[in-house]
Amino acid sequence: MPLIPEEPQIHESVPGPRAVPAAGRTAPTPRPVPGPRPAPMRSAPGAPRGPVPAPPRRAAREAAVDAPAATPQIQLIPASPEGALDAADEAVDLLLDSGRAPGEVLVLTTGDPHPWAAHELSFGEASYWAQHDAGDDVFYAAADADRALARPVVVVVVNGGTDAAVARSLPSAMARAGALLIVCGDPQRVNALLAAGV
Structure with a gap:
């Protein structure tokens, strides 16, 4: 009976590959397993072992404030x-055509009200004001x-009003x-x- 050589034992502490690929074949690269990422471990001496708690999340509105x-x-x-008024309407159309959401635009007039505002009033x-509070349209x-709140884009229509009134309107519009x-x-x-004034 032929002697079978004793198989070498691989210990966990020995670095290197666990198996040798056959000649001419490459070993497959291990692929990551999808799933949640492990949380970072505490490394301070005496600190309890385990995941580091994530910092508390704040709402985007709080961060903006x-x-x-x-x-x-x-x-x-x-x-x-x-x-x-016509120039402002064209500007609003261009804003909407460029991808701005209607609720991001506020139009303020210094003289006569915009025809839309007069109609809605x-x-x-x-x-x-319920339409204003809904915030889903210009x-x-x-x-x-x-009462008109801030929006990303404010269009001021200088269609009348005294210089003093317009001078007050411009910084107010800039703040909005x-x-x-x-x-x-x-x-x-x-x-x-x-x-x-601004």
Whole structure:
């Protein structure tokens, strides 16, 4: 009876491959197993072993309140007081066509109200402001409407009003604009008021 050589034993402490592939064949690369990632382990001496608890999550709104307010970009669209509403409507159309959600846009008028606002106010202030609070569509209001809340884009229509009223409206509109403030009006008048008050 032929002698069978004793098989070598592989101990866990011995580094290296567990099996040798046959000549001409490569060993398959182990693939990661999908599933949750293990939590990092505590390494401080005396600390209990186990996963490190994740820091508490804060709501995005809380984080936004804590973050310093960034100054919005300002764009000026030249328009006469008579043509400012049309310029604002074109600006809103371009914003929506470029991917802005309707609820991200607030339009403020310094003179006569926008025709949409006048129409909606004919049904009563409660339903008008309910549309504002829903925040799912472009909202039109008077520039001095304190109840109109901040939105990412604010469009100011300088379609009338005294210089003092417009001068008060511009800083208020800038404070409401999260990313972009668009002013539709006479460039000389707007620039003079911006330089004086904003």
